[in-house]
Each structure stands twice: as structure tokens, then as C-alpha cells.
Amino acid sequence: MISAWSAADVRAAEEPLLAEGVPLMERASFALATQVVRDVAARRGTVRGARVVLLVGAGNNGGDALHAGAVLARRGLGVTAVLVDERAHPGGLTALRRAGGRVVELFAAPGRVGAVAGDVARSDVVLDGLVGLGARGPLRGLAADLVAALVGALETAQAPALDEAAPRATRRAWVVAVDVPSGIGVDDGAVAGPVLAADRTVTFGAAKPGLLLPPAAGLAGEVAVVDIGLHLDDPPAVRRLEPDDVARSWPVPGAADHKYTRGVVGVVAGTATYPGAAVLTTTGAVCAGAGMVRYRGSVEVGRVVVGARPEVVTVPGRVQAWVVGPGVPGGPEAEDEGQDDGQHERGRAGLVAASGGLGGLAGGPVPAVVDAGGLGLLDDDSPPWFVVTPHAGELTALLRSRGEDVRRADVEAEPLRWARRAHDLTGATVLLKGGVTVVAGPGVAYAQSDGPGWLATAGAGDVLAGLLGAMLAARADEVVRHPERAAEVAAAAALVHGRAAHRANPGGPVAALDVAHAVPAEVARLLSSRRPRGTCPPTRRPEEPA
Numbered sequence: 277m278i279s280a281w282s283a284a285d286v287r288a289a290e291e292p293l294l295a296e297g298v299p300l301m302e303r304a305s306f307a308l309a310t311q312v313v314r315d316v317a318a319r320r321g322t323v324r325g326a327r328v329v330l331l332v333g334a335g336n337n338g339g340d341a342l343h344a345g346a347v348l349a350r351r352g353l354g355v356t357a358v359l360v361d362e363r364a365h366p367g368g369l370t371a372l373r374r375a376g377g378r379v380v381e382l383f384a385a386p387g388r389v390g391a392v393a394g395d396v397a398r399s400d401v402v403l404d405g406l407v408g409l410g411a412r413g414p415l416r417g418l419a420a421d422l423v424a425a426l427v428g429a430l431e432t433a434q435a436p437a438l439d440e441a442a443p444r445a446t447r448r449a450w451v452v453a454v455d456v457p458s459g460i461g462v463d464d465g466a467v468a469g470p471v472l473a474a475d476r477t478v479t480f481g482a483a484k485p486g487l488l489l490p491p492a493a494g495l496a497g498e499v500a501v502v503d504i505g506l507h508l509d510d511p512p513a514v515r516r517l518e519p520d521d522v523a524r525s526w527p528v529p530g531a532a533d534h535k536y537t538r539g540v541v542g543v544v545a546g547t548a549t550y551p552g553a554a555v556l557t558t559t560g561a562v563c564a565g566a567g568m569v570r571y572r573g574s575v576e577v578g579r580v581v582v583g584a585r586p587e588v589v590t591v592p593g594r595v596q597a598w599v600v601g602p603g604v605p606g607g608p609e610a611e612d613e614g615q616d617d618g619q620h621e622r623g624r625a626g627l628v629a630a631s632g633g634l635g636g637l638a639g640g641p642v643p644a645v646v647d648a649g650g651l652g653l654l655d656d657d658s659p660p661w662f663v664v665t666p667h668a669g670e671l672t673a674l675l676r677s678r679g680e681d682v683r684r685a686d687v688e689a690e691p692l693r694w695a696r697r698a699h700d701l702t703g704a705t706v707l708l709k710g711g712v713t714v715v716a717g718p719g720v721a722y723a724q725s726d727g728p729g730w731l732a733t734a735g736a737g738d739v740l741a742g743l744l745g746a747m748l749a750a751r752a753d754e755v756v757r758h759p760e761r762a763a764e765v766a767a768a769a770a771l772v773h774g775r776a777a778h779r780a781n782p783g784g785p786v787a788a789l790d791v792a793h794a795v796p797a798e799v800a801r802l803l804s805s806r807r808p809r810g811t812c813p814p815t816r817r818p819e820e821p822a
């Protein structure tokens with residue numbers, strides 16, 4: 277798991293160590309220089325003679341860059357610091373000069389921004405140390421001008437970074453962000469001004485939310501978290517599950533399990549107009565290992581579903597997680613005009629049962645996934661074991677229907693803020709689908725970036741809804757008892773879904789059904805990495821008495 281803490285939490289954790297005189301900046305800058313040496317060596321063969329440019333702002337972020345530059349200069353790299361502010365870190369400047377680094381005082385000649393940016397773009401490595409945790413708002417002044425010019429200059433240099441085979445003039449510099457790409461919203465991932473996209477971010481003490489959250493997450497490149505000895509208390513602001521986390525918590529059936537202990541998924545999806553959604557949702561649930569999938573819909577669509585997946589049953593009965601809404605038209609008109617084939621009514625009944633509304637009759641509350649046309653059925657006091665799975669447009673409509681003055685662009689600019697708002701307004705856990713999928717539940721937030729861009733294809737959301745339904749059904753009691761668990765399961769479903777898409781066709785387009793079909797092998801691969809717990813060591817013979 278990658279855990280990200282806010283700038284304020286990281287600063288609070290630094291304070292006692294700084295008061296004790298712990299050399300945090302030395303630790304941070306040495307680790308930064310070590311990572312740069314590793315990157316340059318891997319890409320260029322040798323570090324000697326490589327040209328490194330440091331972009332240096334007024335604070336300690338620039339100090340990190342300068343101290344790392346001093347280490348690199350001593351290792352034989354050619355280092356130049358470009359200062360955008362006359363207050364650059366004095367200790368760092370002295371160290372760099374002593375190590376033989378050059379300094380360009382751009383603040384004294386701001387008209388040279390364009391020329392300097394052109395030079396910087398042709399270097400081997402750029403360290404972006406303009407601002408870090410101390411950033412207030414988007415980049416401004418000379419820092420903003422330099423980054424804007426550099427973004428343009430780097431775009432015209434097309435060849436991959438540090439590729440010796442490419443002619444030097446067309447090589448693009450490898451960009452390393454110091455702590456965070458300068459100018460991102462450190463706590464919210466906002467990108468409201470120019471930002472230099474990094475190939476790698478070396479971040480200190482812990483990840484920061486902006487490195488995991490869209491849109492800024494897309495500008496951070498590979499994130500390396502450097503341990504500088506900070507002690508940060510749970511809970512973090514944002515988490516990201518990794519494959520091991522999902523493998524560890526995946527319920528593997530034992531000899532005593534049967535289909536009801538494995539979990540029955542009730543699916544209310546699709547209509548005669550959209551029968552494909554019913555097939556995709558039920559297939560997602562079957563392929564994720566549901567004990568049983570119960571399809572609820574018209575006889576006509578039920579036939580299509582059973583024709584595609586003979587494992588699915590269409591009779592009513594016990595259900596341990598409901599999936600309501602994929603491929604069901606939204607809005608009361610669809611119901612009034614009968615275009616919904618009765619799915620609103622079935623969905624409503626499923627959600628009443630899932631919220632525990634039928635008491636002992638239905639066996640108590642169970643989790644539910646509420647998607648697409650089901651979103652209109654959601655009450656404002658829904659339990660957190662309901663997981664809504666909108667995309668940005670659907671979340672906007674859900675928020676607007678509850679009086680929020682918000683547009684889709686606002687949701688895309690601050691997805692976690694609006695997912696949290698929807699959670700606060702409805703009580704349900706919110707999984708907001710996107711290139712980075714964001715999940716907001718009671719006191720927890722996740723940001724998952726597991727799938728390829730190819731996953732943005734019709735029907736992929738239906739598969740995710742079925743997959744998530746099966747995962748919730750297998751953990752139904754636990755999810756209902758521990759409200760924050762639904763968010764973790766939702767994040768895990770996003771991980772499996774994304775990785776299954778990679779597996780379905782590595783590097784190329786995928787069809788939604790192929791993603792579902794890739795889920796069993798992906799789960800098996802995840803589980804194969806699981807270390808057996810509590811294995812019994814072989815019995816040894818007692819020593820023979822002498």
C-alpha cells in the first residue's frame with residue numbers, strides 16, 4: 277500500500293526531528309542524488325559528463341536540489357543551477373559552488389527565460405526544485421514563466437530521454453521532480469497553472485496526496501518514496517492499494533465452503549434495449565468467483581444472459597450483494613413509460629433488502645453496487661456498504677440533483693473533493709471511475725491507477741460493477757460490520773479490473789468482455805504471490821541421546 281499524508285502532517289512529523297538536529301535535508305538530498313545517478317546510469321551507461329540542470333526556487337525544495345547537485349558534481353556530472361529567486365538556499369548554494377557546480381542567476385536577467393529554457397531542455401537531466409510543500413497556489417512569477425517555456429521546449433524534443441542512440445539535438449531531458457512536481461496542489465492534486473511533467477518524482481518521508489490524485493498524479497511519473505525517518509500516524513489522507521494488498525485480503529475458498537459461503541450476487545441490469553449490459557455485469561461477477569449469480573430482469577433478457585453464461589440463475593432467492601443499474605435507463609420517465617422493463621422496481625426492492633429494510637425476512641443488510649440507471653434510486657441516508665460507481669458525468673448529475681452547483685469540469689479538476697461531497701450527501705461509498713479511480717468512504721480515500729487508457733470503452737463499467745458485486749458478496753458480513761471496508765474492497769476491484777485489462781491485451785485495445793474473461797487468470801496471478809501464513813515446519817527427529 278502507498279499511503280499519502282498532507283503537507284501539514286509531513287511538516288508536523290519533521291518538526292521534532294529538526295528540533296533534535298536530525299539532518300533531514302542531507303538525507304533527502306543524498307537519496308535524491310542517488311536516484312538520479314541510478315537513472316542516468318541505467319539510461320546512459322555512464323554518469324560521467326552527463327549534464328544536469330537544477331531549477332531552484334526560494335525555499336528548502338530548492339535547497340534539496342542544490343545539495344543533491346553538489347553530490348552529483350562530486351560524482352563527475354556537469355551541474356548547473358538556474359535560480360529564479362535571489363533567496364536561494366544559502367547552504368545549498370555554497371555546497372554546490374564548492375563542488376564545482378555553475379550558477380545562473382535567472383532572477384537578475386528574466387528576459388533570458390526563453391533561451392535558458394531551450395538550453396535546459398537539451399540537458400540530460402532536469403531536477404525540478406522550484407517549490408515543494410511550501411507552494412501556495414499555482415506557480416507564479418519567474419518560476420511560472422520558466423516552466424511554461426520549458427514545457428514548450430521539451431515538447432519539441434521528441435526522442436526518449438537519455439537514449440544514446442538518438443542524436444543529441446533531439447534528445448529530451450529526463451525530468452526528476454524534487455518532492456513533488458512544482459506547482460501541483462500538494463494536498464488535492466489540482467493543476468491550476470503550468471507544471472513540468474516529471475518522469476520520476478523523488479518524494480521525502482511519505483507520498484503526498486497530489487502524487488496519487490488526478491489530475492496531478494499524471495504529471496508525477498514514477499514515484500519513489502524516500503524514508504528520511506519521519507513517523508506519521510494513521511490514517512493517511514489518501515491510500516493506493518498495491519497487488520500484494522489485494523492478494524492478502526482475497527478470500528480463498530476452503531474445503532468447507534459452498535456457494536452460499538462464497539457469496540451470491542443479485543444482478544439487476546440491462547433491458548431489452550441494452551441486453552449486453554446484463555451479460556457483461558453477470559460475466560464480471562461469474563469471472564470474479566461469485567458462489568452464484570442471480571439475474572433479475574425480464575424473461576427475454578434472462579434468456580440472453582443464460583445463453584451467454586449458463587452458470588447464472590434467474591429465479592429469486594438469497595442474495596449477499598446486489599448490483600443495481602448497469603444498462604438500465606435512468607430517470608422516472610423511463611420507468612413511467614415502461615422503457616425500463618420493470619428494472620427500477622426490481623432495483624428498488626434489491627436496495628431495500630440490502631439496507632436491511634426487510635429485517636429478518638431478507639437475512640439482514642448486505643452490500644450493494646449502485647451504477648448508471650440505479651443512481652436515481654439512491655436515498656440520501658444510504659448506508660456506507662452501498663457503493664455507487666458513477667463516472668464524472670454521472671457524479672455531476674448526482675450532485676446537481678442534491679443542489680450542488682457543479683459542472684463536469686469541476687469534478688474532473690477535483691475528483692476526490694467531489695467524490696467526498698457525494699459520500700457526505702448520500703452516505704454511500706463513492707467509487708468515481710476515471711483514468712485514476714477515486715474512492716471515498718467514511719474516513720478513507722483511495723486513488724487507484726491500474727488500468728490502461730484502452731479501458732475507457734463501452735461496457736467496461738458493467739464488468740467492474742459485476743466484479744465488485746462478487747467481491748462484496750464474498751465479504752458481505754465484514755463490509756456491513758466495518759463501514760470503511762467497502763471503500764477498500766471497491767479500490768481492490770478497481771485494481772483487479774485495471775490489471776485484467778492489461779492482461780487481456782497487453783499494450784493494445786481491449787473489449788469489455790475480454791476484461792471480464794481475463795479476471796480469473798489475474799486473480800490467480802495475484803494469489804500466486806501470496807506468502808503462505810503459519811506454515812508448519814517439518815518435524816525434526818529428536819536428537820539421539822549421547
Ligand SMILES: NC(=O)C1=CN([C@@H]2O[C@H](COP(=O)(O)OP(=O)(O)OC[C@H]3O[C@@H](n4cnc5c(N)ncnc54)[C@H](O)[C@@H]3O)[C@@H](O)[C@H]2O)[C@@H](O)CC1
Pocket residue numbers: 290294300301302304305333334335336337338340406407408409410411412413414415416417419420454455456480
Ligand atoms: N523542513 C525540512 O527540513 C525538510 C524539507 N524538505 C524540503 O523542503 C520543502 C519545503 O520547503 P519550504 O517550506 O521552504 O517551501 P518550498 O521550498 O516548497 O517553497 C517555498 C518558497 O516558494 C515560494 N513560493 C510559494 N508558492 C509559490 C508559487 N505558487 N509560485 C512561486 N513561488 C512560490 C515562496 O516564496 C517560498 O519562498 C519540501 O518540499 C522538501 O523538498 C526536505 O529537505 C526534507 C526536510
Ligand SMILES: [K+]
Pocket residue numbers: 337404405406407408453454455456457458
Ligand atoms: K519540486
